[in-house]
Amino acid sequence: MDPLKALADAERKPYWLDSPAKPEPLARLFGETSADLAVVGGGFSGLWTALMAKERDPSLDVVLLEGRRIGWAASGRNGGFAMATLTHGIANGLERWPEEISTLERLGVDNLDEIGEAVAAYDIDCGYERTGELHVATEPWQLEEMNRNVGVARDLGARFDVLDGEQMRAEVNSPTYIGGHWERDGCAMLDPARLAWGLRQACLSLGVRIYERTPVRTMRDTPTSLDLITPHGSVRARRVALGTGVFQPLLRRLKHFLVPVYDYALMTEPLSDEQLASVGWHNRQGVGDAANQFHYYRLTEDNRILWGGYDAVYYNGGMIKPEYEQRDETFVKLAEHFSTTFPQLAGLRFTHRWGGVIDTCSRFSAFYGQSHGGRVAYAAGYTGMGVGATRFGANVMLDLLAGERTERTELRMVKEKPVPFPPEPVRSAGIQMTRWSIAQADLHQGRRNLWLRTLDRMGLGFDS
Numbered sequence: 001m002d003p004l005k006a007l008a009d010a011e012r013k014p015y016w017l018d019s020p021a022k023p024e025p026l027a028r029l030f031g032e033t034s035a036d037l038a039v040v041g042g043g044f045s046g047l048w049t050a051l052m053a054k055e056r057d058p059s060l061d062v063v064l065l066e067g068r069r070i071g072w073a074a075s076g077r078n079g080g081f082a083m084a085t086l087t088h089g090i091a092n093g094l095e096r097w098p099e100e101i102s103t104l105e106r107l108g109v110d111n112l113d114e115i116g117e118a119v120a121a122y123d124i125d126c127g128y129e130r131t132g133e134l135h136v137a138t139e140p141w142q143l144e145e146m147n148r149n150v151g152v153a154r155d156l157g158a159r160f161d162v163l164d165g166e167q168m169r170a171e172v173n174s175p176t177y178i179g180g181h182w183e184r185d186g187c188a189m190l191d192p193a194r195l196a197w198g199l200r201q202a203c204l205s206l207g208v209r210i211y212e213r214t215p216v217r218t219m220r221d222t223p224t225s226l227d228l229i230t231p232h233g234s235v236r237a238r239r240v241a242l243g244t245g246v247f248q249p250l251l252r253r254l255k256h257f258l259v260p261v262y263d264y265a266l267m268t269e270p271l272s273d274e275q276l277a278s279v280g281w282h283n284r285q286g287v288g289d290a291a292n293q294f295h296y297y298r299l300t301e302d303n304r305i306l307w308g309g310y311d312a313v314y315y316n317g318g319m320i321k322p323e324y325e326q327r328d329e330t331f332v333k334l335a336e337h338f339s340t341t342f343p344q345l346a347g348l349r350f351t352h353r354w355g356g357v358i359d360t361c362s363r364f365s366a367f368y369g370q371s372h373g374g375r376v377a378y379a380a381g382y383t384g385m386g387v388g389a390t391r392f393g394a395n396v397m398l399d400l401l402a403g404e405r406t407e408r409t410e411l412r413m414v415k416e417k418p419v420p421f422p423p424e425p426v427r428s429a430g431i432q433m434t435r436w437s438i439a440q441a442d443l444h445q446g447r448r449n450l451w452l453r454t455l456d457r458m459g460l461g462f463d464s
């Protein structure tokens, strides 16, 4: 089908947020209040932090301040792949923290297990399915690269099935597949907006006070407290946790480590039984292909296909703007790639198209830290893999704020910071050069040019 026709009726909004399950907004903050812990940001980072703070100490007075609506940003509009990895994949972790990788993998699997337990304990209806992920190769060089780390992953306890082309197509039927892996435990599929709203409800049930449409404009340090100033009020807090993602940070130092990268996705209408049978997909895994510019895709509970990725767009100057959430050039490209992958679904239409902004840092996985004499903690830089890892980051923030030395806080990964991005205009030029080089590598059997090899040597990169 002509991609323009397939897209013709697609609404320009995130599918997950366009749901009857969306709760009514909570009140804004009017006036002054105080708290033992103030959490800024109502995405997964902030929600898990507030929830687990109350779990650790029910007597703690916790306030959460969200500038717009709970889960409106990345947390409510992503692919819904909750991954075990804390390091943006094993290869990245192995390269950066080889001596810690077995601990990091174990902590990541524990974290994902605990997400499943929390979903069950708070009865969060978010379509949680621990299906694992298929990593598919469509070119021989991708298969070679993928196979490089299978041994290490298995040594670390991961259940990796290596599938040839036929076995892969028996899982999900695409003529483009030549083989790959099924990582069985490393990933769960879920509806991210319903997870965010479920966490909001869980926080409220434990007594967290949540204020929506309450942006924090500034944070003032006083001898006795940290004062968070909002448009109509303020919070006098003993401790502050920042889960503000990629948005204008309240701590200037974070600016140097984060760049906003836009990622885009489409959602199809539900597949008929016949259409679904033509694809197989009985085990309902998440799927990601192994190109540098990769696609990620999955089934929803009602058997739609979410199809996203490929373009990771940095707009020069690093601005965040609502109009960047729509990019027709990318939507058409994604629709074309969809029909190449699933030619048997010709005629299937898309119902939603949207984009969202990702907090990208140069090491691709989150960084953590403290300021104001240890009274403020932050975690950011999840680089497109924060659905699971934000819960780990929330635990790190709570450990740091409590002044506790834990297995988490002693990790080199937690203690070290990423290499900062250079200031503009060098930043934009460097990122666009990197994007171009990545596209070239995909066209030339994965061969990395001098620019990418230099960045690799410096431990620097760009990803979504």
Ligand SMILES: Cc1cc2nc3c(=O)[nH]c(=O)nc-3n(C[C@H](O)[C@H](O)[C@H](O)COP(=O)(O)OP(=O)(O)OC[C@H]3O[C@@H](n4cnc5c(N)ncnc54)[C@H](O)[C@@H]3O)c2cc1C
Pocket (backbone or CB within 6 Å): 040, 041, 042, 043, 044, 045, 046, 065, 066, 067, 068, 069, 070, 071, 072, 073, 074, 075, 076, 077, 078, 079, 080, 081, 082, 083, 214, 215, 216, 217, 243, 244, 245, 246, 247, 248, 250, 263, 264, 265, 296, 308, 355, 356, 357, 358, 380, 382, 383, 384, 385, 386, 387, 388, 389, 390
């Ligand atoms: C299209 C897309 C697809 C993705 N797919 C996946 C995926 O499949 N798997 C995966 O693991 N990750 C994925 N990600 C990434 C994942 O969504 C994020 O890593 C994760 O949601 C980050 O959560 P967060 O709470 O840190 O940030 P956010 O969800 O961005 O939340 C930050 C919140 O802080 C609020 N805020 C900021 N500043 C202030 C302030 N001063 N005062 C008050 N509130 C403030 C914002 O309004 C926002 O609600 C994807 C992202 C996108 C955009």
